[in-house]
Amino acid sequence: MQFNIEVNNRIIEVRKGETILSALFRNGIKVPTLCNMKDLSPTGACRICVVEVEGKENLVTSCSYPVEESMKIKTHSPRVVKARKTLVELLLSNHPDDCLYCERNGCCELQDLAIDLNIRERRISGKKSRHKLDLSSPSIVRDPAKCILCGRCVRVCDEIQSVSTLDFLNRGNKTIIGTAMARDLNFSSCINCGRCVMVCPTGALHEHSYLDEVLDSLNNSSLQVVVQYGPAVTVSLAEEFGIKSGKDITGVINAALRKIGFTHIFDTAFAADLAVMETVEVIMQKLETGEGFPIISSCCPAWVKYAEQFYPEVLSYLSTCKSPQQMLGSIIKSYYAPQQNINPNAIYSVAIMPCLAKKFEAQREEMTHKAISDVDVVITTRELSRLIKMYGIDIHNIEPQTSDTPFGARSSAGKLFGTSGGTAEAILRTLHHRITGKELNSLKLQDLRSVSGIKEIPIKIGGKVFKVVLANGLTGIEKLMEGIQNKSIDAHFVEIMACPGGCVNGGGQPFKSGEKDIRARIRSLYEVDEVDNIKASHKNPLINELYENFLEKPGSDKAKQQLHTCYTKRDVLL
Amino acid sequence: MENRIEILLDKYSHSRRDSLIPILQDIQEEVGYLSEEAIILVGKHLEMPTSKIYGLATFYNQFRFEPKGTFHIQVCHGTACHMLGAVSIIDFIEKRLKIKAGQTSRNGKYSLEVVPCIGACSQSPVISINGEYHSKLTAERIKQILIDLIGE
Numbered sequence: 036m037q038f039n040i041e042v043n044n045r046i047i048e049v050r051k052g053e054t055i056l057s058a059l060f061r062n063g064i065k066v067p068t069l070c071n072m073k074d075l076s077p078t079g080a081c082r083i084c085v086v087e088v089e090g091k092e093n094l095v096t097s098c099s100y101p102v103e104e105s106m107k108i109k110t111h112s113p114r115v116v117k118a119r120k121t122l123v124e125l126l127l128s129n130h131p132d133d134c135l136y137c138e139r140n141g142c143c144e145l146q147d148l149a150i151d152l153n154i155r156e157r158r159i160s161g162k163k164s165r166h167k168l169d170l171s172s173p174s175i176v177r178d179p180a181k182c183i184l185c186g187r188c189v190r191v192c193d194e195i196q197s198v199s200t201l202d203f204l205n206r207g208n209k210t211i212i213g214t215a216m217a218r219d220l221n222f223s224s225c226i227n228c229g230r231c232v233m234v235c236p237t238g239a240l241h242e243h244s245y246l247d248e249v250l251d252s253l254n255n256s257s258l259q260v261v262v263q264y265g266p267a268v269t270v271s272l273a274e275e276f277g278i279k280s281g282k283d284i285t286g287v288i289n290a291a292l293r294k295i296g297f298t299h300i301f302d303t304a305f306a307a308d309l310a311v312m313e314t315v316e317v318i319m320q321k322l323e324t325g326e327g328f329p330i331i332s333s334c335c336p337a338w339v340k341y342a343e344q345f346y347p348e349v350l351s352y353l354s355t356c357k358s359p360q361q362m363l364g365s366i367i368k369s370y371y372a373p374q375q376n377i378n379p380n381a382i383y384s385v386a387i388m389p390c391l392a393k394k395f396e397a398q399r400e401e402m403t404h405k406a407i408s409d410v411d412v413v414i415t416t417r418e419l420s421r422l423i424k425m426y427g428i429d430i431h432n433i434e435p436q437t438s439d440t441p442f443g444a445r446s447s448a449g450k451l452f453g454t455s456g457g458t459a460e461a462i463l464r465t466l467h468h469r470i471t472g473k474e475l476n477s478l479k480l481q482d483l484r485s486v487s488g489i490k491e492i493p494i495k496i497g498g499k500v501f502k503v504v505l506a507n508g509l510t511g512i513e514k515l516m517e518g519i520q521n522k523s524i525d526a527h528f529v530e531i532m533a534c535p536g537g538c539v540n541g542g543g544q545p546f547k548s549g550e551k552d553i554r555a556r557i558r559s560l561y562e563v564d565e566v567d568n569i570k571a572s573h574k575n576p577l578i579n580e581l582y583e584n585f586l587e588k589p590g591s592d593k594a595k596q597q598l599h600t601c602y603t604k605r606d607v608l609l
Numbered sequence: 610m611e612n613r614i615e616i617l618l619d620k621y622s623h624s625r626r627d628s629l630i631p632i633l634q635d636i637q638e639e640v641g642y643l644s645e646e647a648i649i650l651v652g653k654h655l656e657m658p659t660s661k662i663y664g665l666a667t668f669y670n671q672f673r674f675e676p677k678g679t680f681h682i683q684v685c686h687g688t689a690c691h692m693l694g695a696v697s698i699i700d701f702i703e704k705r706l707k708i709k710a711g712q713t714s715r716n717g718k719y720s721l722e723v724v725p726c727i728g729a730c731s732q733s734p735v736i737s738i739n740g741e742y743h744s745k746l747t748a749e750r751i752k753q754i755l756i757d758l759i760g761e
Binding site (some may be wrong): 193199200201202203204205206213214215216217223224608609 | 645648649652658659660661662663664667668669674
């Protein structure tokens with residue numbers, strides 16, 4: 036049912052049951068908020084969204100107040116603006132004064148709001164909150180002193196990610212956001228997905244940066260600094276430099292990385308092709324007996340940790356293939372280094388990823404050979420943009436270049452790993468070829484694209500049905516896991532991405548990007564696929580070369596040693 | 610202890626989340642505090658994340674997360690006691706016993722708890738050691754009480 040209300044002397048149409056804030060947004064009226072998030076339960080925690088409703092004595096929080104018939108609202112009356120200003124001043128009263136050094140300087144919602152409300156002095160001075168910086172996690176740093184207790188991280192962790200690591204602890208002015216038994220993040224059930232970092236309006240949750248390590252190694256002449264970048268990075272970085280959202284700037288990134296001083300530049304999408312070859316081999320072996328299904332993807336490190344903690348029973352279904360990042364890291368040190376006569380110890384392997392969990396993955400014990408990490412350090416898309424700016428590279432005026440052989444060429448299937456559904460699509464293209472000896476009629480598997488939530492999708496291969504389940508994000512994952520355990524879901528392949536949308540929407544991606552930008556990134560990946568000449572992993576000549584020269588064939592002992600691993604139950608407080 | 614908690618949870622076999630507070634109160638009554646195991650068991654029983662249980666339990670003053678010491682000191686921090694120096698009493702005890710409010714000393718002898726109001730405002734500031742009240746405290750008296758309790 037719809038009816039009219041009056042806002043700022045203008046009549047707008049609203050829907051019964053919606054909140055004032057959502058009605059205002061829909062009608063293009065901007066009201067600031069620090070705690071509201073689309074699709075999540077409203078809390079009214081920050082109170083910045085207050086508006087004046089005629090007939091009500093107090094200001095009401097528009098994010099949690101439903102619209103009523105013949106309401107008269109003022110969104111920017113002097114009383115409202117004054118209240119908002121005071122609220123922000125109160126938030127700032129105990130906030131650290133170190134904006135210049137803050138991770139979120141320039142992209143902080145609290146800072147923006149203070150500017151918008153013209154707050155130019157500290158009018159209210161409170162006792163500064165002193166809290167220990169939690170540096171325990173390799174992915175996420177928690178700085179409770181900067182927390183404004185909006186609760187976005189708590190809600191996203193609980194309602195979207197189904198993890199529930201964070202909650203409000205204590206009461207009153209002692210309230211902080213923390214984990215069960217107030218443990219440090221690394222000892223909690225956190226899966227390092229970084230959704231909390233993406234929604235945090237301040238610098239209270241930010242990535243664990245490894246830029247200094249990268250800079251040190253770049254300046255160390257005895258080290259060869261090798262770099263790889265993930266498929267979603269090349270379609271996201273543009274936004275950091277004011278270029279149109281979603282534009283693929285692979286060539287520019289290659290040129291910039293070379294200028295910065297990385298000696299070898301590889302594309303992780305090459306390793307995605309490798310992961311496809313190995314996964315297809317595993318699927319083929321299981322198809323022979325028809326047992327051991329489903330195979331659940333394991334390229335998302337946040338999902339892997341989730342499974343280790345919450346559903347150790349399904350770990351046996353997890354694909355033994357390492358993620359593309361780790362596959363490439365492994366062959367760089369075990370194959371490329373000896374081939375080039377470089378001591379693997381003298382190689383510093385950097386990965387640029389759209390993800391925070393990748394930082395954690397690189398440090399896993401399973402991802403080492405003879406106590407050497409396959410990937411030494413992982414930086415995010417955001418850190419890459421900082422690196423480029425630090426080196427004074429003008430990416431608007433730089434000639435695109437290609438990446439280096441032998442891991443530079445990729446199929447566009449490998450590129451699709453950057454979005455939810457892409458991994459399954461890439462695998463099916465090669466699987467179809469393995470089973471039937473022919474390519475798919477249409478390589479574009481539209482059914483696997485833009486799936487929301489969890490969906491079962493049957494795909495016909497050579498007269499038989501191959502059942503795929505896509506989980507785009509972890510919302511509702513419990514049902515899927517139960518279905519797999521009690522066999523009510525008989526899928527062959529299950530692709531799970533912890534972030535809604537996949538890596539394009541990862542925790543290491545530019546801040547300030549909205550749904551439109553994410554959609555542009557996804558579109559861009561599919562456009563790359565549209566125009567590319569090599570559209571399937573098994574057609575990548577460099578992959579075939581690698582098997583000939585080193586790995587023998589998919590699933591060989593050597594491939595198993597380098598590219599496969601297994602996961603075990605992880606004991607944390609759930 | 611795990612056994613005692615399990616028996617207790619059996620009483621709540623059909624309970625849902627809304628029974629969380631009574632369950633936690635029963636456990637504290639039975640065991641004296643909310644241990645990590647207890648929180649895990651309650652989480653499994655009610656299918657709730659431990660973070661939510663811990664979050665709720667820390668909200669209320671009544672729950673403690675360490676066993677009580679042989680001497681359990683409760684300091685009243687009601688309005689009247691606050692006005693007459695409860696904060697400095699808490700500070701003094703914390704420094705003297707080297708524990709914070711809510712903690713138990715390593716040897717298990719002393720524990721300190723700050724409680725909202727004991728209900729003896731006319732006698733403020735008040736503390737209670739194992740149920741024995743000490744009222745109208747001054748700096749000198751609290752010093753003497755602690756000397757009597759732990760020696761010089």
